Amino acid sequence: MINGQIREREVRVIGPDGEQLGVKSIQDAQRIADDAELDLVMIAPTAKPPVCRIVDYGKFCYEQKRKEKEAKKKQHVVEIKEIRLSPNIDTNDLNTKINAARKFLSKGDRVKMTLRFRGREMAHMANSKHILDDIATELSDISTVEKAPKVEGRTMTMFLAVKKQ
Numbered sequence: 001m002i003n004g005q006i007r008e009r010e011v012r013v014i015g016p017d018g019e020q021l022g023v024k025s026i027q028d029a030q031r032i033a034d035d036a037e038l039d040l041v042m043i044a045p046t047a048k049p050p051v052c053r054i055v056d057y058g059k060f061c062y063e064q065k066r067k068e069k070e071a072k073k074k075q076h077v078v079e080i081k082e083i084r085l086s087p088n089i090d091t092n093d094l095n096t097k098i099n100a101a102r103k104f105l106s107k108g109d110r111v112k113m114t115l116r117f118r119g120r121e122m123a124h125m126a127n128s129k130h131i132l133d134d135i136a137t138e139l140s141d142i143s144t145v146e147k148a149p150k151v152e153g154r155t156m157t158m159f160l161a162v163k164k165q
Contacts, residue, residue: 001042002057003030006050011042014053023049080159082112087121087128094131098138105143105162115149115156125151132158 006026013021013029016036024032033040033054041060044051053060081104083097101111113132117125132149139160146159 001045002039003033006040006042006052008042008050010049011052012047012049013040014043014051016054029054076108079109080112081109082114084114084116085131086116086118087124087131089131094134098135101135101139101160102142105139105160108162110146110162111143111160113158113160117154117156122154125156129156132156136160 008026010023010025011029013024013032015021015032016038021029021032029052030040036054038054039057039060040052041055041057042050042052081101083101083104085094085097089097101113104111113135115128115132117128121128129149136143136145136158142163143160144163146161147157149156149158
């Protein structure tokens with residue numbers, strides 16, 4: 001909220017140079033801001049009394065957006081990458097999938113390994129658990145098992161996350 005939008009009786013005022021001007025009535029604070037040809041901007045509405053600052057509002061908004069942009073640039077969003085397998089996968093195909101998982105983990109993403117069962121494969125679900133266990137042991141140097149292999153309907157899933165150093 002800025003200038004006339006502020007409906008508090010008293011506010012703590014911070015001057016244009018960053019110095020504390022103390023607790024003042026809203027009229028006094030607005031008069032000080034008008035004399036400096038700047039805006040009165042509420043920066044902490046939940047404080048008792050609310051904190052207002054005397055600044056150029058356009059410049060203040062620009063600085064806020066720039067700070068948010070810088071913070072966003074530094075953060076990394078962890079995605080979940082899914083790799084689907086079937087129970088009768090050959091060793092070379094399995095190695096290809098393991099290499100893909102290794103690549104995803106090296107980028108810092110989590111990996112969801114999904115083993116899909118179809119038709120008669122459903123009868124031998126327990127025998128196929130070793131495939132996910134083999135993957136976990138193969139990738140144990142760079143990852144940890146976040147969620148152990150679990151059967152959900154026609155699929156068996158396991159989550160791998162990057163190992164913490």
